[in-house]
Amino acid sequence: MHLETNFPLAGSNTLALHATAKAFVRPSSDAQISQALDWARAEGLAVLPLGEGSNIVLAGDLDLSVLQLATQGRELLKQSEQDVLLRVQAGENWHQLVQWTLQQGYYGLENLALIPGTVGAAPIQNIGAYGVELERFVSAVHGIDLVSAERFSLSAKECCFSYRDSIFKQALRDKVLITAVDLRLSRQASAELSYPALQAALQERGLCEPTPLEIFSAVVALRRSKLPDPAIEANAGSFFKNPQLDASQFLRLQQQFPQMPSYPLLDGGAKVPAAWLIEHCGWKGKKSEGVGVHPGHALVLVNYSAKDGKCILNLAANIVKSVEQRFGIRLEIEPRVYGAETGSP
Ligand SMILES: Cc1cc2nc3c(=O)[nH]c(=O)nc-3n(C[C@H](O)[C@H](O)[C@H](O)COP(=O)(O)OP(=O)(O)OC[C@H]3O[C@@H](n4cnc5c(N)ncnc54)[C@H](O)[C@@H]3O)c2cc1C
Secondary structure (H helix, E strand, O other): OOEEEEEEOHHHOOOOOOOEEEEEEOOOOHHHHHHHHHHHHHHOOOEEEEOOOOOEEEOOOEEEEEEEOOOOOEEEEEEOOOEEEEEEEOOOEHHHHHHHHHHHOOEOHHHHOOOOOEOOOOOOOOOEEOOEEHHHOEEEEEEEEOOOOOEEEEEOHHHOOEOOEOHHHOOOOOOEEEEEEEEEEEOOOOOOOOOHHHHHHHHHOOOOOOOHHHHHHHHHHHHHHHOOOOOOOEEEEEOEOOOEEOHHHHHHHHHHOOOOOOEEOOOOOEEOOHHHHHHOOOOOOOEEOOEEEOOOOOOEEEEOOOOOHHHHHHHHHHHHHHHHHHHOOOOOEOOEEEOOOOOOO
């Protein structure tokens, strides 16, 4: 196993931010993972698990051992006429997994096509898109406790999944390395078409009863038309979570801004698109310090030429401030921040 020191991370995060890691290693087997963890412990270095770096902001150098899992493997654990249980290794690319499951006739992940990143990172924020969240398919998450070095398995319930959140962003934050995820997928197609933009795209294609493959293609086309490709315009996808308002907060805002879009929540409150709030504060297309708000999608912050993650965090902090002043809503940032004193603007 090859271990590098003072490793440059600019090519390992989709915002293309410059920072170095004290140590960097890419283990591709269980034995190599143990070796890497033993080495970091002996050196007194904390370990930072890294996937494809599509949901992080590097705001300074990391006095850490960065461990980027390169483990590969998709195993069929169980099957019945209705469904299959798969174990997928953490280093697998998420989109390639989605493509492969559809080729095998295992359905459910089609709405989650083209989300960047690895399988190991997917449970961290319970990835979601087009009306579907990962939690629907998770049977178990396997990993290693970074302090005790003990292996653990958590059921979906124990992962405490919610909107862009899980136990891995709360009680187990920075404490575990996820090594594999068990997913239960259906052998019968069952379309999830509740998301209006997806419905409209399928209707445009004349598809009333779309197959999972047709949904997959529509999602891929929609994402390509809406989201900038990080390889061309460095970004971390949606930079802010959509705020969830309780019923009284929502009613107050709706009276003030009747044109504000919203999605009802079960408790009487509503989820409001952060993009709409940001756009209505005039941020769409604005640039400064080599960073800016994407002209086509107000939720995406783009790094045009900055090296320092603090430029992105300054922009985010200014956006948070103006949205709070205008709407009384405090936006929360979605990516994890590393190398800075504070975790969020
Ligand atoms: C263009 C674009 C579009 C996106 N669209 C969506 C979307 O539609 N829906 C959505 O939910 N997200 C979206 N994202 C965010 C991102 O794709 C997901 O959060 C993804 O799961 C991150 O995977 P990663 O491997 O890049 O994780 P990284 O960015 O490398 O890591 C993210 C966090 O997970 C931790 N982590 C990574 N791997 C492990 C592991 N094996 N064990 C323990 N912790 C780990 C890291 O320490 C870090 O805290 C988008 C991002 C981009 C750039």
